[in-house]
Amino acid sequence: MTRRPLVAGNWKMNGLRGSLAEIKAMDAAYDDALRGRAELIVCPPATLIALARDIAAGGGIGLGGQDCHAAPSGAHTGDISAEMLKDAGASYVIVGHSERRSDHGETDADVQAKAAAALRAGLTPIICVGETRAEREAGEALSVVGAQIDGSLPADAPRHIVVAYEPVWAIGTGLTPTVDDVAEMHAFARERIEARLGGGKSADIRILYGGSVKPSNARELMSVPNVDGALVGGASLSAKDFIGIANAYR
Ligand code: PEP
Numbered sequence: 001m002t003r004r005p006l007v008a009g010n011w012k013m014n015g016l017r018g019s020l021a022e023i024k025a026m027d028a029a030y031d032d033a034l035r036g037r038a039e040l041i042v043c044p045p046a047t048l049i050a051l052a053r054d055i056a057a058g059g060g061i062g063l064g065g066q067d068c069h070a071a072p073s074g075a076h077t078g079d080i081s082a083e084m085l086k087d088a089g090a091s092y093v094i095v096g097h098s099e100r101r102s103d104h105g106e107t108d109a110d111v112q113a114k115a116a117a118a119l120r121a122g123l124t125p126i127i128c129v130g131e132t133r134a135e136r137e138a139g140e141a142l143s144v145v146g147a148q149i150d151g152s153l154p155a156d157a158p159r160h161i162v163v164a165y166e167p168v169w170a171i172g173t174g175l176t177p178t179v180d181d182v183a184e185m186h187a188f189a190r191e192r193i194e195a196r197l198g199g200g201k202s203a204d205i206r207i208l209y210g211g212s213v214k215p216s217n218a219r220e221l222m223s224v225p226n227v228d229g230a231l232v233g234g235a236s237l238s239a240k241d242f243i244g245i246a247n248a249y250r
Contacts, residue, residue: 003206005222006162006229007246008126009042009236010066010094010210019044023052025239027060030246035060038229038249041092042236046080053089064092064126067100070113072120082114082121093118094231096128096152098168108151115161116154126162126208126231127152129189133169141167141181142188149192157197159204164231165189170211172234179224182209186226215244222248 009026011019023042030040041062044052052063065085069076072083085093095118096111106114111127118125129148131141145165153161165185170176177185186207194202209221210231221227235241 003204003228005038005249006206006208007038007040007242007249008064008092008094008162008164008208008229008231009040009242010097010231010233011042011044011237012066012099012233013045014237015044015048017048017051019237020048020051020055022237022239022242023048023061024055026242027056027058029239029243030060034243034246034250038246040242040246042242043090043092043094046085046088049085049088049090062092063090064094065090065123066094066097068093068095068114068117068121068123070110070117072117082117082123086121086123090123092124092126092162094126094128094164096148098128098130098166098171102168108148111152112154115152115157119154119157119161124160124162126164128164128166128210128231130164130166130168130171130211136167136169141185145185145189146192149189150196153193153196155196157201159197159199159201162206162208163189163193164208164210166210166231172212174212176212176217176221179220182221182224182227186224190226213245215241215247218245218248 043064069079115125206228
């Protein structure tokens with residue numbers, strides 16, 4: 001079992017062409033020593049992926065999309081297919097982020113179809129799950145995340161998929177779960193992924209933690225058993241902070 005840590009940045013709906021300087025700086029700071037320890041990717045808005053590819057063409061920092069449609073092409077105005085993201089230079093795509101689930105009403109079935117589309121196109125899906133504050137307070141965090149894993153992972157998903165545990169209440173709030181809660185959830189998630197996929201695949205599947213990861217807490221969170229990296233929102237907009245987080249693995 002060798003799970004290479006993955007630190008992924010999610011720029012959400014932020015970033016104009018001028019922001020490509022941050023990706024350039026990330027790529028420059030992603031030196032051989034850090035490459036030997038962790039994989040780094042950034043998921044800018046789709047408008048910047050092809051431009052970012054030209055910056056990061058040297059096998060350095062990787063690129064991902066933030067969502068994809070389940071279909072390869074067709075009459076879906078405003079949507080982007082996994083094939084288009086791949087063509088633009090992405091190798092990953094985030095699916096089922098809680099902001100997609102809440103803003104666009106995406107269900108587990110939608111997320112599963114998007115993850116399958118990503119795999120069809122040759123992209124690695126980063127499948128997001130996580131409970132709300134109310135669900136945690138009601139003692140339902142494990143059952144909610146378990147059901148999301150069952151419903152969002154394609155049954156035949158390969159071992160290179162990535163799962164991100166992102167408690168909704170920790171996203172963009174500065175709040176984080178305790179180390180014990182993260183450890184409990186990640187161990188539970190790995191068992192549930194195994195129950196869903198079988199074949200020992202869960203031993204190879206990277207489970208990221210996401211929610212208010214910063215340079216100051218990255219080392220502690222990344223040291224928790226079964227945490228194989230981070231999905232980073234706000235702090236990934238700055239090369240300094242993003243590399244500061246990735247340096248937890250240096
Ligand atoms: C996210 O949106 O995936 C996220 C984890 O955001 P933040 O790091 O800003 O909490």
